Amino acid sequence: MLALSSSALLGLALLTAPIEATERAPLPTCEAGTRYIELTTDTPRKPPEVCIRPELSLTLFFDAKLARVEVEGRERFRRVTMVDDMVTLVASEALHDGERVPVTVYFEDGAAPASATFVLVVHPFQAERQVEVSRHERTVASLRLGEQQARAEAQQCREEKARLQAECSGQGGLTGLIVNEWMGEKGVVARWLKDVIQRPGSSLVAWKVISYRAVGPDGRGRVAVVVELRNLGTVAWTPTGAALVGAKREDLTGLKVSLLESIPPGRSGRIVVELDATESEARGAFTLKLWAGEAGVGGVNLDGVTFP
Numbered sequence: 422m423l424a425l426s427s428s429a430l431l432g433l434a435l436l437t438a439p440i441e442a443t444e445r446a447p448l449p450t451c452e453a454g455t456r457y458i459e460l461t462t463d464t465p466r467k468p469p470e471v472c473i474r475p476e477l478s479l480t481l482f483f484d485a486k487l488a489r490v491e492v493e494g495r496e497r498f499r500r501v502t503m504v505d506d507m508v509t510l511v512a513s514e515a516l517h518d519g520e521r522v523p524v525t526v527y528f529e530d531g532a533a534p535a536s537a538t539f540v541l542v543v544h545p546f547q548a549e550r551q552v553e554v555s556r557h558e559r560t561v562a563s564l565r566l567g568e569q570q571a572r573a574e575a576q577q578c579r580e581e582k583a584r585l586q587a588e589c590s591g592q593g594g595l596t597g598l599i600v601n602e603w604m605g606e607k608g609v610v611a612r613w614l615k616d617v618i619q620r621p622g623s624s625l626v627a628w629k630v631i632s633y634r635a636v637g638p639d640g641r642g643r644v645a646v647v648v649e650l651r652n653l654g655t656v657a658w659t660p661t662g663a664a665l666v667g668a669k670r671e672d673l674t675g676l677k678v679s680l681l682e683s684i685p686p687g688r689s690g691r692i693v694v695e696l697d698a699t700e701s702e703a704r705g706a707f708t709l710k711l712w713a714g715e716a717g718v719g720g721v722n723l724d725g726v727t728f729p
Contacts, residue, residue, distance in 0.1 A: 448472075448519070451547035458554045460537050468523070468538040473512050474548040477670050479541070481508045482553045486529040493523045510541070518545045518712070532556065545710050545720075546664030546672050609635045610729040614646075620722040624654030627723055628689075634729045636700045644703045644728045645695040648711070650684060650721065657683040660720065663694050664710045665703075673703060678711075703728045 451472035458469050473479050476499070483506045490503045492510070500511040508526060516522065522541040528534075534556065614630040629649035636642035646665075652658050660680060665673040675696045684690035692711060696703075706727050712720030 446521075448544055449542055451544060451549055454551075456549050456552045458552060460534055460554060460556045468540050470521075470540045470542050471552060472544040472547050472549045473510070473516075473541045474544060474546070474670065475512045475514045475516055477548045477550065478509055478511045479549065480551050481510075481526070481539070482506065482551070483508075483526065483528070484555045484557060485532070488527045488529040490527075491525045497522075512541070512543065516543045518543050528556075545662065545712055546666060607636065609633055612727065612729045614726060616725055618724045620724065623721045624652065625658060625684075625721045626651045626653060627721060630723065630726070632726065632728045634698070634703075640699045640701075642698060642700060643695060644698045645693055646709060646726055646728075648692045648694075648709070648721075648723070649689060650692060651689045652684040652686055655686050657685050658713055659683040660692055660711045661713050662711075665694070665696075665707045665726065666710065667707055668705060673698070673707070698728075 449470040449472060456471070471479065478500070486506050487503055487508065490501065490508050492498060492501050495501055497513055497515040498510055499513045500509065502509045508524075510524070512522075520543045522543075523538055524541055525536055525538040527536045537554065537556075610633065612632045614632055617627070617630045619627050627648050627650055629647075631647045633645045633647070634642065635644075650658075659682075660678055663676050663678045665676065667673070673696055677695050679693040679695070680690065682690070694709065694711075706725050709723040709726045710720065711722075
C-alpha cells in the first residue's frame with residue numbers, strides 16, 4: 422500500500438499499463454435478496470453466474486443432499502463448508518474484481534442432473550448472499566416468497582423514481598440544498614483527505630480528494646467526495662460505476678457519479694460521487710471504488726475516505 426502523496430506511487434503508475442475493460446467479460450446482473458435458480462436436464466451449457474465479494478459469505482441451498490463440492494482455487498477461499506444440502510463459501514482478498522471461479526456440486530441421490538456447475542464472479546461492489554437451487558418445480562411457498570420479494574423491489578424502485586423526479590423538477594445549486602432542507606445553519610462542511618491511500622496497479626493517479634457533508638435541521642442531508650484524477654494511460658477514461666465500501670464490507674447505496682467529460686491521456690479530470698446521508702450515516706472510513714466499462718475494471722481504489 423502506498424500513500425497518496427508518495428512519489429513512488431506516481432512512478433509505479435507511470436510504468437503500469439492501463440487495464441482495458443474489454444479484456445474481461447461483462448459483469449453479470451446481481452439480484453437483491455434471495456435468488457432462485459432452477460436446474461433441468463436440458464439446462465443450457467453456460468453455467469449460472471453468481472456475484473460474490475471477498476470476505477462476504479455466500480450460501481447455496483439445494484433441494485437434495487450433496488455428495489461433494491469442488492471449488493477451483495479452493496486455497497483462495499477462507500471457508501468452503503458443505504452440510505447436507507447446503508454449501509457456504511467465503512472468498513478471501515486473494516480474489517480480485519472481475520475474476521471468475523467455477524464451483525461444481527454433485528448430488529447424492531443420483532437423479533438427473535447428477536451435478537451442477539456455477540461460476541462465482543467477483544463483483545466490485547455487489548454480492549448475492551443467498552441462492553436457492555432446485556432440480557424440480559418450485560413449491561407454492563417458494564413462488565409466493567419470490568413474488569413478495571419482487572413486489573418489494575418494485576416498490577423500492579417506484580419510491581426512488583419519485584424522489585429523483587422531485588429533485589430534478591426542483592431548484593438546483595444552493596437554492597436546491599436550502600429548499601430540500603439538506604443544509605442547516607452549519608452550511609456545507611468540507612474535509613481535505615490528505616491521508617487517503619491509493620492501491621497500486623492503476624494508470625490513474627488521485628492527487629486531490631475532498632469530502633463534503635451538508636445536514637439539514639431534521640437530520641437529513643447529503644455527503645459527497647470529489648476526486649481529482651490524472652490519467653497516465655494511453656486511452657481516455659470515463660467512470661461507469663462507483664461504490665463506497667465500509668470496514669464491515671457494507672456498501673452505501675444510492676450513489677450518483679458526475680463527470681463532465683472523459684479524462685484524456687495525460688490530462689486531469691474531476692469526479693464527484695454524491696449520496697443521501699443523515700447526520701449519523703456515512704461515518705467511519707470507506708473504500709471508494711471507481712471503474713469503467715461493463716467488466717468493472719480499469720479504475721481506481723482509494724482507502725481511508727471519510728466525511729466531516
